[in-house]
Amino acid sequence: MEREPDAAPVAGAPHPGDPAGPRRSRVELVTDRLRMRAWRAGDRAPFAAMNADPRVMRHIGSGPLDAVGSDGLRSRLRSEWSRAGHGLWALERRDDGAFAGFCGLTAVPFGTRGTAGALEVGWRLPRAQWGHGFATEAARAALDVAWSALGVASVVALVHPDNARSLAVGERLGMRVVGTTLHPPTGWRVLVLRADRPDDVDASFQHDLPNVRADPPPRRGSPHEPG
Numbered sequence: 001m002e003r004e005p006d007a008a009p010v011a012g013a014p015h016p017g018d019p020a021g022p023r024r025s026r027v028e029l030v031t032d033r034l035r036m037r038a039w040r041a042g043d044r045a046p047f048a049a050m051n052a053d054p055r056v057m058r059h060i061g062s063g064p065l066d067a068v069g070s071d072g073l074r075s076r077l078r079s080e081w082s083r084a085g086h087g088l089w090a091l092e093r094r095d096d097g098a099f100a101g102f103c104g105l106t107a108v109p110f111g112t113r114g115t116a117g118a119l120e121v122g123w124r125l126p127r128a129q130w131g132h133g134f135a136t137e138a139a140r141a142a143l144d145v146a147w148s149a150l151g152v153a154s155v156v157a158l159v160h161p162d163n164a165r166s167l168a169v170g171e172r173l174g175m176r177v178v179g180t181t182l183h184p185p186t187g188w189r190v191l192v193l194r195a196d197r198p199d200d201v202d203a204s205f206q207h208d209l210p211n212v213r214a215d216p217p218p219r220r221g222s223p224h225e226p227g
């Protein structure tokens with residue numbers, strides 16, 4: 001696997017199971033149309049453009065970010081990989097190499113019913129990349145990592161009730177609404193969507209990503225601000 005100079009240090013070995021599923025190497029997943037990879041210096045500008053777009057940020061608690069805010073978020077995304085051994089991958093289209101946003105697994109940003117022991121799945125794509133199925137494709141691969149490599153029992157998404165596109169992604173993934181919770185920074189009441197590890201998943205090879213904590217504690221602030 002190639003390691004970029006600024007790649008987050010994620011431990012892991014090739015996925016020992018499911019040869020038909022996403023291929024996994026140390027920091028990269030490869031799906032049909034996407035590369036889910038470590039963050040690179042070249043992502044900075046398209047990442048900032050995405051985070052500054054009011055259409056993209058409409059249901060994100062922070063609202064649109066300026067360049068400083070975007071850089072700060074990018075640092076936090078990268079440090080979660082170092083700290084926890086999982087995080088949000090940068091998405092890159094395999095056909096043209098375009099930056100396609102992010103998707104991945106983060107610590108649940110604040111404790112709430114139904115999220116104990118869970119990770120949060122998050123997704124954000126530049127407007128030009130909506131409507132291709134990329135978010136769902138990436139999130140499926142992320143859930144596979146959650147179940148098989150990280151061994152978590154459930155994954156949640158915290159979604160603003162007006163965020164129809166995000167709710168549709170959750171529905172396509174088979175997530176179900178299990179409640180609502182207050183998003184402390186904004187006071188928004190957001191929906192809690194949850195998926196549980198399928199019974200037929202073998203979670204016995206958690207050594208894939210050995211530096212992950214099995215039960216990440218809730219912490220303040222979310223890298224991707226639920227919305």
Ligand SMILES: CC(C)(COP(=O)(O)OP(=O)(O)OC[C@H]1O[C@@H](n2cnc3c(N)ncnc32)[C@H](O)[C@@H]1OP(=O)(O)O)[C@@H](O)C(=O)NCCC(=O)NCCS
Nearest residue numbers: 056123124125130131132133134135136158159165166227
């Ligand atoms: C939420 C978000 C990631 C969803 O993106 P999306 O592109 O709508 O979602 P998907 O990847 O599942 O794509 C589904 C669409 O692609 C279409 N599509 C086209 N080709 C496809 C293909 N080959 N395979 C699957 N779907 C395809 C589907 O028909 C569907 O279209 P529709 O929206 O017209 O019904 C995006 O809207 C976004 O980034 N929003 C802003 C950030 C945000 O709110 N994040 C979530 C916070 S909780």
